[in-house]
Amino acid sequence: MSRNYCTQCGSHTTKPLTFITHSASQTQLKYIFQYALPNLQGRTVLDVGSRLGAVLYGAYFYSASPRIIGVEINESFCQLQQHVIEKYELGHRLQVICTDICAQGEFLQAEFGSISARQLGSKVQF
Numbered sequence: 001m002s003r004n005y006c007t008q009c010g011s012h013t014t015k016p017l018t019f020i021t022h023s024a025s026q027t028q029l030k031y032i033f034q035y036a037l038p039n040l041q042g043r044t045v046l047d048v049g050s051r052l053g054a055v056l057y058g059a060y061f062y063s064a065s066p067r068i069i070g071v072e073i074n075e076s077f078c079q080l081q082q083h084v085i086e087k088y089e090l091g092h093r094l095q096v097i098c099t100d101i102c103a104q105g106e107f108l109q110a111e112f113g114s115i116s117a118r119q120l121g122s123k124v125q126f
Helices: 026-036 054-062 075-087 105-112 117-123
Strands: 044-048 067-072 094-098
Touching: 026 054, 044 054, 044 105, 054 067, 054 094, 067 075, 075 094
Parallel strands: 044 067, 067 094
Antiparallel strands: none
């Protein structure tokens, strides 16, 4: 008998739900940027939906990428990231853009060539 039940209908026919979070631990970020991804020297890292900036900071400390860009739609998260960037003087490689990525077609075209926000999801590699 299941110890879980649906609070909407009372059903006991439930199963665990796996959540995938955008954030990663320091150890996970180190592994991603030092082993899972190719050498990022001379390449730009783009983190769409950068939230608190964990992936940006991981890219800064664990990769050779000369340019790391976070795009975040939430103004509060943008302010928090900008504060960290300024406080720890990370601005020479790190940049946060507070906008909806779907409105950044020209930026994407200029930075990455013929990629659109719609195609962006299919271009992400691990």
